[in-house]
Amino acid sequence: ISLTDIGGSESSATTDVLVNLSTNSPGGEFREHGTGRKITSIIIPAGRSTVYVDYYDTANGTWILTASAQGFETGRAKVNVKPDTTPPEIEIKINDPKHETPSGIYVSGLTPISFSIKDDLSGVMEVRYRIDENSWNSYYSDFNLNAYSEGMHVITYFGIDRAGNKGTEKNITIILDKTPPNVEKVSPTGKLFSNSIVVNFIAKVNDSMSGVKEVELFVDDISQGLMNISRGEYVKKVNLSEGYHEWSIRVMDRVGNFLDFNYSFTLFVDTKNPIIYEISQPSAVFGESAIISCKAYDEDSGIKAVYLFYSTDKGSSWMVFSMTLQGDTYIGSIPPQFIFTEVHYYVEVVDNAGNRFRSSLFKYTVGIPPWLYSIIALSIAVSIYILLAKKLFAKRKTKSDRVLQQVSD
Ligand SMILES: [Ca+2]
Ligand SMILES: [Ca+2]
Ligand SMILES: [Ca+2]
Structure with a gap:
């Protein structure tokens, strides 16, 4: 509404000017700009030419607003009032990174959370939200839950339009995951004996909250890409030279929390088979186990295990036992068998690089024991x-x- 002085010009007042405000609408009122406090007059400070007031009206129709001040022509303005009785529509927006599951939406401590709001008529005045039972906040821009503890949180929110209509409170439950995945076990570390230069990297990784998204392998500071899942473990094969290598994995969960883990190992290549010698030939009788002994040797990587295989059906099926080392001798025993059973057996040895060697086949027949005689x-x-x-x-x-x-x- 503009007021003109008697001379007909709009200009800055040299003293404060008290302006009375009125409307012919039964539902209209003036409010202090920004605060919502009801007013019927306003002061234009000295040196200023404009002042803002808000006008609220709930009566549908066309109304005349009047501003009058001593020494000025009364100013009038026409307003078309459409009452706003509908609260704003508000939607919460959980931005990336997030992971949606049937049990809830996982977010990280850095996931931006925002609201999209619209109002049919008067426009949005305010959005209020709170986390769990904490105090209410006015929404100005994206926020995150980094300051909160891991686990479930409830965000409650509502909007208010400029006509003072307050929307109903809505809420959403989200699960906060701030911790990168955990590495349970890895290989290789320390000394690695292998019968080839192909090294199989293995990592068992888990994340108790949002889950593991990916594991990237670096060997000697060069990325080898993402590891593949095989039987619950992350694996990748890489061809390397003999000697010392450093490697690391970058583990990332489904909401982007990640961490690097560093390891090292030394590769020794052993392609020579281990050897077995002095395999005993038992004279077994009915009712007694047959004790088999042997010695084994490996020059490069050493003996990993010695196995005793035996068959009581001439080789159709085989039983296997790990032989135990006693002093410098590996000992295994074949359980008692019936009289005249022909038992076949052989010994297999494996070195620490995985090279295997199998002895020739031996056999014995179960005899009659002296007590039976x-x-x-x-x-x-x-x-x-x-x-x-x-x-x-x-x-x-x-x-x-x-x-x-x-x-x-
Ligand atoms: Ca509205
Ligand atoms: Ca996690
Ligand atoms: Ca060997």
Whole structure:
């Protein structure tokens, strides 16, 4: 509304000017600009030519607003009022990085959270939000949850339009994950004996919150790309030269938290097979285990394990045991088998580089034990005794029958 002085010109006042404000609308009122406080007059300070006031009206129609001040022509303005009774529409926006799952949306401490707001008529005056049961905040720009503890949080929010309509409170539950994945175990580290220059890098990585997104492998400061998942572990094969190597993995979860882990190892290539010698040949009898012993040697990487294989069905199926080292000898035992069973066996040795060597095939037949001989001898003796006793008894019986016969005669 413009006021003109009696001379007809708009200019800055040299003293404060008190301006009375009025409207012919039953639903209209003037409010102090920005604060919403109801007013009926306003002062234009000395030296200023304009002042802002807000006008609110809930009555539908065309109304006349009047501004009057002493010494000025009364100013009038026409307003078209459309009452705003609908609160603003508000949507929360969880920006990237995020990970949506059926159990909730995971975010990192740096995930920006914002609101999109629109109002049908008067426009949005304010958006208010709070985290959990903390105090309410006015929304000005993106925020994040970095200051909060890991886990579930509830964000509650609502909007207010310029007509004072307050929207209903909405809320969303999000899960805050601020921790990079954890590395449980890796290989290789220390000394690596291998029978080739192909090194298999393995890392077991987990993330208890949003989950592991990717694991990148670096060997001697050169990225080898992302590792592949195989049976719950991250793996990648790389061809390397013999000797010392440094390597690292960058583990990242599904909301972008990442961390580097550093390792090193020395590669020793061993392509020579280990050897086995002095394999014993047992003389096993029924009821007793057969003890097999042997010695093994590997020049480069050393013996990793020695296995005893045996078969009681002439090689159709095999049983295997790890032999145990006692002093300089590997010992294994084949369980007791039935008399006359033909047992086949051989020994296999593996060095620390994975080279294997298998002995030739041996066999033995389960014999009769001395105690069984005794029983057989004893039962033969018993049978002979019974036979003799029967014959003797039969003779006596014939004799007494004859005596009885004589008496009856
Ligand atoms: Ca509205
Ligand atoms: Ca995590
Ligand atoms: Ca070897």
